[in-house]
Amino acid sequence: xxxxxxxxxxxxxxxxxxxxxxxxxxxxxxxxxxxxxxxxxxxxxxxxxxxxxxxxxxxxxxxxxxxxxxxxxxxxxxxxxxxxxxxxxxxxxxxxxxxxxxxxxxxxxxxxxxxxxxxxxxxxxxxxxxxxxxxxxxxxxxxxxxxxxxxxxxxxxxxxxxxxxxxxxxxx
Ligand SMILES: [Zn+2]
Numbered sequence: 653x654x655x656x657x658x659x660x661x662x663x664x665x666x667x668x669x670x671x672x673x674x675x676x677x678x679x680x681x682x683x684x685x686x687x688x689x690x691x692x693x694x695x696x697x698x699x700x701x702x703x704x705x706x707x708x709x710x711x712x713x714x715x716x717x718x719x720x721x722x723x724x725x726x727x728x729x730x731x732x733x734x735x736x737x738x739x740x741x742x743x744x745x746x747x748x749x750x751x752x753x754x755x756x757x758x759x760x761x762x763x764x765x766x767x768x769x770x771x772x773x774x775x776x777x778x779x780x781x782x783x784x785x786x787x788x789x790x791x792x793x794x795x796x797x798x799x800x801x802x803x804x805x806x807x808x809x810x811x812x813x814x815x816x817x818x819x820x821x822x823x824x
Contacts, residue, residue, distance in 0.1 A: 710790030
């Protein structure tokens with residue numbers, strides 16, 4: 653079965669067969685007509701800037717263990733995406749933040765266990781104490797001129813987008 657981790661119908665147990673449906677080949681159950689759709693996994697991230705510095709977390713898990721990324725994580729299907737970004741930030745950095753706006757929506761899988769879609773919000777700190785937790789090995793604010801090794805293309809892209817919004821004298 654190309655592109656699917658399912659060989660059997662999760663609803664009735666029959667062997668799935670591939671059929672051309674809705675524009676591409678998809679695994680389909682010949683008995684109950686269940687169709688496997690490869691739905692995108694969605695992650696949310698927070699860009700938190702404080703006194704010109706960006707909040708980053710150090711990854712404690714592979715891939716890219718030890719490298720730094722924006723506070724981010726997968727959202728649950730019943731979660732509000734902005735609330736999910738605030739939750740992930742609190743879980744990973746100890747800081748309570750509030751989303752202030754949408755920065756970007758970025759498509760493209762960066763690694764096999766990653767997200768197909770990343771929603772990036774701007775957020776500001778409300779309170780809390782900076783302390784790495786959950787799956788973060790570190791959490792810190794970094795000057796845009798002295799960034800640590802970044803884990804993902806999207807992290808670099810988002811920081812570059814932020815720099816592009818700054819006055820010229822501060823973005824060099
Ligand atoms: Zn079935």
